[in-house]
Amino acid sequence: MGSASTTSAQTCLTCSRPECVVCSESEDSVVLIQCDEGHPICQVCLDKYILSNVKKLRETDYLPAKAETAQISEDGATLAFLRGACSCPLRGHGCGAAPFGDRLIALNVSDLTFAEYSEGKALLPIARKVDQVVQEGSELALLMPNARMCARCHYGPVELAAGSCNDLTMHHGEVRAPGRAPDTHSPSEDAMDSGAIASSRFS
Ligand SMILES: [Zn+2]
Ligand SMILES: [Zn+2]
Ligand SMILES: [Zn+2]
Ligand SMILES: [Zn+2]
Known part of the structure; x- marks a missing residue:
């Protein structure tokens, strides 16, 4: 996944402050995460960034088609976004670093945000399945x-x-292929007199 690491030597590129805008009392408490190319982002901004990305992703239609287009045009930044990965905010704007790893994200955002992140990553596979x-x-x-x-x-x-057997009740419960067992529900549940079915099947 790369060598993304944490440091407190730089300022967050997004909020440009060495201390957390939300909760920090001192510079020491801010944790900055860096992408593989060394761009720093603080935990608070990472958290917000992930939430806004997942929100955007949920509002994106035709995920599989867009992912295919991104793949063909080798648009790695868009593809990473569509897959629900979290890249450096400068990705696509001069940064070519790989997305942050799941473990790094888990360690630096709230449980709730991580849950959102995980759901975001499932959106494309689910859309493909559908x-x-x-x-x-x-x-x-x-x-x-x-x-x-x-x-x-x-x-x-x-x-x-025309001329074909179109009465499904006649075939009800039949075994279609080797290894495929008939189900056990009663033919009469299918709104047919079971006696009539029996005679049509066995006479
Ligand atoms: Zn920040
Ligand atoms: Zn904070
Ligand atoms: Zn970067
Ligand atoms: Zn049936």
């Missing part, structure tokens, strides 16, 4: 526009083409 599910669903819909599946046992898809 996109994937939506895409798989629409691919299936394109392939089999008239297909229907049993919502309970997931038998199907069955195509509602």
Whole structure:
């Protein structure tokens, strides 16, 4: 992750003060975190910076598409932001340092901010997962526009083409593939007379 370290020798680049604007009584109590290129930021500013980044990230639409664009154009600063990583505030403005490591952030921000930070890092993977599910669903819909599946046992898809068997209740609970067990819910729960199903399956 790099060699980011803490020091109290410099002033915070963001608030330009050697002491914490919020809680510090003396210069000794301020802790400055440095990026790999040596740009200092104080704990208070880091905390606020992370919170505002996560807020921005939550308000960002189309995360997977934007991340892909950033990757293609090798825009590391944007990609790091979209991934929920916390970079030096000067990243993209002359600083090429790697994002701060999770451990460094955990040690220097509040528990609440760290929780926000962790949620921020999960946003892109979650958005990708959602996109994937939506895409798989629409691919299936394109392939089999008239297909229907049993919502309970997931038998199907069955195509509602002319002459084909389109009565899902006839297949209710069937084993579709090796290793795939039929579910155990009662066919009658699917609003069909179980006797009728039995006769259509076994006669
Ligand atoms: Zn500061
Ligand atoms: Zn403070
Ligand atoms: Zn930097
Ligand atoms: Zn079923």
